[in-house]
Amino acid sequence: MRMLAFTVTLLMFCCLRCTGQQSPILKQETLAYRHPLSGPLAFSPDGRWLACATRDDNDQYEVVLVCDMLHRRVARRIAPPMLTVYSITFSPDSQRIAIGQQDPDVLLWSVNAGKLLHTLKGAQDGSLVHALQFTPDGRSLGAVTYHGILEFWQVESGKRYLSIDLNAWRGWNLSIAPDGSKVAVGLSEPTYSAIEIYSLRTGHRLQRINVPTDNVAYSPDGKHLAIRTEQTLELCKAGSGRLEHLLAVYPNSADRQTDFLAFLPGGKTLVDVTTDLRVGALTVRLWSVGTGQKIRTLRLDPVPDHDYFSCAALSPDGKILAYIYRYQGLIRLLDLQQHEPHELAWQARIQ
Secondary structure: OOOOOEEEEEEEEOOOEEOOEEOOOOOOOOOOOOOOEEEEEEEOOOOOEEEEEEEOOOOOOEEEEEEEOOOOEEEEEEEEEEOOEEEEEEOOOOOEEEEEEOEEEEEEEEOOOOOEEEEEOOOOOOOOEEEEEEOOOOOEEEEEEOOOEEEEEEOOOOOEEEEEEOOOOEEEEEEEOOOOOEEEEEEEOOOOEEEEEEEOOOOOEEEEEOOOEEEEEEOOOOOEEEEEEOOEEEEEEOOOOOEEEEEEEOOOHHHEEEEEEEEOOOOOEEEEEEEEOOOOEEEEEEEEOOOOOEEEEEEOOOOOOOOOEEEEEEOOOOOEEEEEEOOOOEEEEEEOOOOOOOOEEEEEEEO
């Protein structure tokens, strides 16, 4: 039987250009066997695991690779027959990983055992699972589908206990409040977009914020909502939806894509990641939640050969931003704290 080597390379560096200061470009390694990394990307809450999606050996289905960040190796290869993986998230105890794919069902796996625990049955509308998140206590898992269905399951039993038709053309993402009482959902229609907030106890809609949103995130204390619209980055009061700070305005919205939006631990800093679609350049901005002022901007040079940045994830300590170059098959780790070049390359192999 022929044995293929599956290689994943992770590169860690500060930045290629940080506030105008140049640093050396890290040379890419030649991989023995490689597929494009489609994303998504997720850190486990304990920082031990980093998961991403790629193609299998026959280039027919997608597999999820779980990388051990402590021992610098690929620890698990989750390989059920999945056509496309659209969302990945870890449970708060880092023991389970949920996978959303190109159908309404969600796969719940044990990270340590590498075994399927539950197939969480979703609304049979043929819609892919666009976003996933566990509640803070880890007892429930929430999902929003591409066709606008919001669902929640009990993790232990696999039973679905909440299903809400958002009457939306698209469901983009969700963010669960830190106290686990409500969830914010970004959705869109052909004529409008909005953020809707629902009670997880009753399923009733509590609030609607009419903004053309790309992304939404609760702050760790639950007091703020970060909202990326088509042309702006805003910080709002979570209770009232009132605008606190207009952080940024992007006049050429068609040329930009929001890849990631998250608060650092403690909630005092917001990270905003955007891609300039014209040249494929990634920009990372750090913002002060208290003042609304920009703290720092990290800009990376364009990727060659028409590659592009696929997705991003933030480490639980807020120090590392991981992101993917799709066609190069590389996961890069950006140190958000270092101001001088810091490089580390390692290679992990599964036989």
